[in-house]
Amino acid sequence: MTTTTFDRTVAPSDPYPGVSRDAAAEVRSELFGESHAGELVADSITAWFGERKVLDRVSLDMKAGEVTALIGPSGCGKSTFLRILNRMHEMVPTASLAGEVRLDGADIYAPAEKITAARRNIGMIFQKPNPFPAMSIYDNVVAGLKLSGVRANREQKDVLVEDSLKKAAIWDEVKDRLDQPGGGLSGGQQQRLCIARSLAVSPRVLLMDEPCSALDPTSTRRVEETIESLRGQVTIVIVTHNMQQAHRVSDKTAFFLASLGTPGVIIEHGDTQAMFDRPQDQRTYDYVNGVFG
Amino acid sequence: MTGTLPLDTVAAAPATTTHLPRLALTEQTEEPQRVRVGASLDDRLSIAGATVGGIGMGILLAGALGVIGWGWMPIVSYAWFVGIYASLTFLGHSGPAVVDRFWSVLLRSAAVVVVASLGIVVVYTLLRGWPVLKDVFAFAPHKNPLHFWLTDMSGVGPLSGLDTGGILYAVIGTLEQIGIALVITVPLGVTSAIFLAIVGGRYARVVRTLVEAMTALPSVVAGLFIYAVIILSFTHQDNGFAAALAISVLMLPIMIRSADVALRLVPGNLREAGLALGASQWSTVWRVILPTMRSGLTTAIILATAHGIGETAPVLLTSGVTSVTNFDPFHNAQTSLPLAALEFIESGRNTLIARGYATAATLLAVVLILFVLARLIGGQEAGKVSAGRLRRLARTSRATLRRVRASGHARNLAAAAGRDPDAPLDPLSAFDQLITEDDA
Numbered sequence: 001m002t003t004t005t006f007d008r009t010v011a012p013s014d015p016y017p018g019v020s021r022d023a024a025a026e027v028r029s030e031l032f033g034e035s036h037a038g039e040l041v042a043d044s045i046t047a048w049f050g051e052r053k054v055l056d057r058v059s060l061d062m063k064a065g066e067v068t069a070l071i072g073p074s075g076c077g078k079s080t081f082l083r084i085l086n087r088m089h090e091m092v093p094t095a096s097l098a099g100e101v102r103l104d105g106a107d108i109y110a111p112a113e114k115i116t117a118a119r120r121n122i123g124m125i126f127q128k129p130n131p132f133p134a135m136s137i138y139d140n141v142v143a144g145l146k147l148s149g150v151r152a153n154r155e156q157k158d159v160l161v162e163d164s165l166k167k168a169a170i171w172d173e174v175k176d177r178l179d180q181p182g183g184g185l186s187g188g189q190q191q192r193l194c195i196a197r198s199l200a201v202s203p204r205v206l207l208m209d210e211p212c213s214a215l216d217p218t219s220t221r222r223v224e225e226t227i228e229s230l231r232g233q234v235t236i237v238i239v240t241h242n243m244q245q246a247h248r249v250s251d252k253t254a255f256f257l258a259s260l261g262t263p264g265v266i267i268e269h270g271d272t273q274a275m276f277d278r279p280q281d282q283r284t285y286d287y288v289n290g291v292f293g
Numbered sequence: 294m295t296g297t298l299p300l301d302t303v304a305a306a307p308a309t310t311t312h313l314p315r316l317a318l319t320e321q322t323e324e325p326q327r328v329r330v331g332a333s334l335d336d337r338l339s340i341a342g343a344t345v346g347g348i349g350m351g352i353l354l355a356g357a358l359g360v361i362g363w364g365w366m367p368i369v370s371y372a373w374f375v376g377i378y379a380s381l382t383f384l385g386h387s388g389p390a391v392v393d394r395f396w397s398v399l400l401r402s403a404a405v406v407v408v409a410s411l412g413i414v415v416v417y418t419l420l421r422g423w424p425v426l427k428d429v430f431a432f433a434p435h436k437n438p439l440h441f442w443l444t445d446m447s448g449v450g451p452l453s454g455l456d457t458g459g460i461l462y463a464v465i466g467t468l469e470q471i472g473i474a475l476v477i478t479v480p481l482g483v484t485s486a487i488f489l490a491i492v493g494g495r496y497a498r499v500v501r502t503l504v505e506a507m508t509a510l511p512s513v514v515a516g517l518f519i520y521a522v523i524i525l526s527f528t529h530q531d532n533g534f535a536a537a538l539a540i541s542v543l544m545l546p547i548m549i550r551s552a553d554v555a556l557r558l559v560p561g562n563l564r565e566a567g568l569a570l571g572a573s574q575w576s577t578v579w580r581v582i583l584p585t586m587r588s589g590l591t592t593a594i595i596l597a598t599a600h601g602i603g604e605t606a607p608v609l610l611t612s613g614v615t616s617v618t619n620f621d622p623f624h625n626a627q628t629s630l631p632l633a634a635l636e637f638i639e640s641g642r643n644t645l646i647a648r649g650y651a652t653a654a655t656l657l658a659v660v661l662i663l664f665v666l667a668r669l670i671g672g673q674e675a676g677k678v679s680a681g682r683l684r685r686l687a688r689t690s691r692a693t694l695r696r697v698r699a700s701g702h703a704r705n706l707a708a709a710a711g712r713d714p715d716a717p718l719d720p721l722s723a724f725d726q727l728i729t730e731d732d733a
Binding site: 018019020022023024026027086088091093116117119120121123124126128130132133134135136138143144146147148149154155158159161162175176177178179180181182183184194197198201 | 494560562563565566567568569570571572573576577580581584585587674675676677678683686687689690691693694696697698699700701702703704705707708709
């Protein structure tokens with residue numbers, strides 16, 4: 001038997017232990033005002049592409065700080081629904097919709113609301129990691145500031161970069177290469193960099209459109225851990241094809257389905273545990289148990 | 294359904310089994326024989342033999358027998374070459390291989406013809422201009438080797454020697470006219486390309502069709518248009534600015550087209566990423582798309598410049614002809630390089646013709662430099678950096694990290710001071726205190 005002695009090597013080798021939560025929160029409130037996880041309510045959303053109706057009166061309540069998973073087979077309108085939540089739906093020229101999306105009670109589609117403000121408050125992560133190739137990792141994180149015209153001094157930016165990268169659980173991997181281009185990272189790191197970039201503008205809601213579908217299992221796990229650590233700080237809505245992922249990361253689950261030739265609807269939604277263990281609708285049961293889809 | 298494989302299923306191995314291919318390979322020690330791909334010695338000898346045979350046949354028919362003229366000799370030789378080569382391959386190979394070799398030799402000779410014609414143009418120009426160009430390499434004392442580009446033709450008679458007179462006036466004309474044309478076309482071209490590639494819509498399709506039609510515009514028409522609109526109506530005399538406008542008309546569609554092609558390569562998800570961060574359309578274009586496509590846009594600008602520099606017909610109608618240096622593009626004639634070459638060569642005097650070809654060689658060199666630049670810049674993808682630059686960035690990254698840490702520290706102190714005046718000023722000392730307490 002050998003005895004182990006505890007040797008004190010925990011003393012940090014660098015002089016600063018890193019930015020504290022309070023200091024980071026202070027910087028964020030200086031730049032963006034008070035921000036907190038927001039409650040997002042979709043009220044009777046109907047959506048069309050040209051003459052084709054793709055969603056029919058879909059309502060869903062996404063509680064502040066919770067993780068809501070949207071599941072369902074391809075073409076059921078869940079990505080369209082997600083893109084409606086931060087007005088990215090309008091980028092398609094033929095798209096139109098009816099209904100209301102309320103962030104903390106205010107309709108983001110109200111004529112007085114600025115589209116850029118809605119998108120800053122409701123961030124989005126895409127299927128394919130898309131860091132800006134011409135920018136360094138540092139500049140990628142603060143790109144949102146420049147893009148949305150928020151002025152920040154060097155110190156505020158520095159704090160924001162460290163805090164956002166830490167929240168996205170990628171700080172330790174990139175802290176020594178902040179000036180290098182973001183395109184040099186692995187796919188999973190790029191995706192977490194994109195999460196950090198979204199978090200840098202202090203969104204109240206973060207939408208994720210199949211964020212792990214282009215990633216390997218290890219990177220997927222890191223992204224899921226990131227989602228886990230963001231729970232409570234920001235409301236998350238995640239579209240996923242991976243049932244296990246929905247089960248692992250979400251508090252609430254909504255099951256979308258579109259039968260042949262009819263628009264997509266929510267068949268059933270509720271607590272994730274209940275949705276997977278004792279769904280009321282047969283189709284939900286079949287889908288979450290892998291009978292189809 | 295979760296967790297480890299139950300041990301008993303591992304112990305009870307099923308009847309069907311798996312294969313371990315590396316085990317069987319360990320007994321074989323020698324490497325497998327390589328299979329050669331590509332042209333064999335036999336092929337190369339056939340080509341060489343057929344070439345010799347073809348040329349020999351040509352010389353025989355033209356020179357010894359006099360059956361054909363010398364002008365026909367290359368064509369007859371080539372026909373014999375193809376014939377001999379086809380027969381040679383037919384002897385050694387079967388159906389598809391013969392057809393394959395026959396067509397590849399035809400296509401390769403087509404490529405040779407293309408490259409050779411370019412080579413002939415370049416070599417011919419250099420040879421004819423050599424009496425002038427050779428001064429560059431003649432290190433004579435008291436004589437500037439670059440005098441041809443640093444003097445103009447004022448006071449130089451048609452019989453003057455080649456050591457006097459030069460094309461400074463044309464160099465200045467070209468620089469000023471292309472400069473003005475760039476000032477006009479770059480903003481117009483890049484914004485039009487952004488409109489076509491990013492804004493889009495029905496009107497963009499109309500504009501794209503128009504731009505494509507404009508690339509086919511005969512250059513003399515552009516010259517006539519400017520002549521009618523600017524010179525006849527306003528200036529009433531030939532000038533460099535009118536020439537620059539005519540060149541702009543021709544450069545613009547080329548620039549728009551190549552910039553449009555470059556911008557359409559922007560991945561759509563980059564645009565979405567910008568917009569999803571709360572950026573306006575303009576901000577996304579300016580801060581995300583243009584920086585990403587910087588190299589493609591630069592290439593578009595350089596290609597258009599290279600085209601514009603060589604334009605002769607519109608300049609002929611608008612800039613006027615002179616052989617003295619004129620710095621003012623708005624008054625009096627201002628000749629550019631292609632026009633100077635044309636005038637020299639048309640003069641019919643040997644010394645002037647040599648100067649003309651030297652001018653043409655200058656033009657070739659400028660265009661070559663521009664194309665090389667375009668290739669170099671166009672080959673750079675945004676975000677791809679060289680190994681040396683990566684090392685430099687690694688160094689600056691360390692400095693950035695130090696700065697980020699210092700900023701965090703400063704903010705920590707500020708936050709601590711703001712919240713609790715009695716709190717220790719340095720969070721590190723609090724950390725140290727914790728450790729010492731622990732030790733005690």
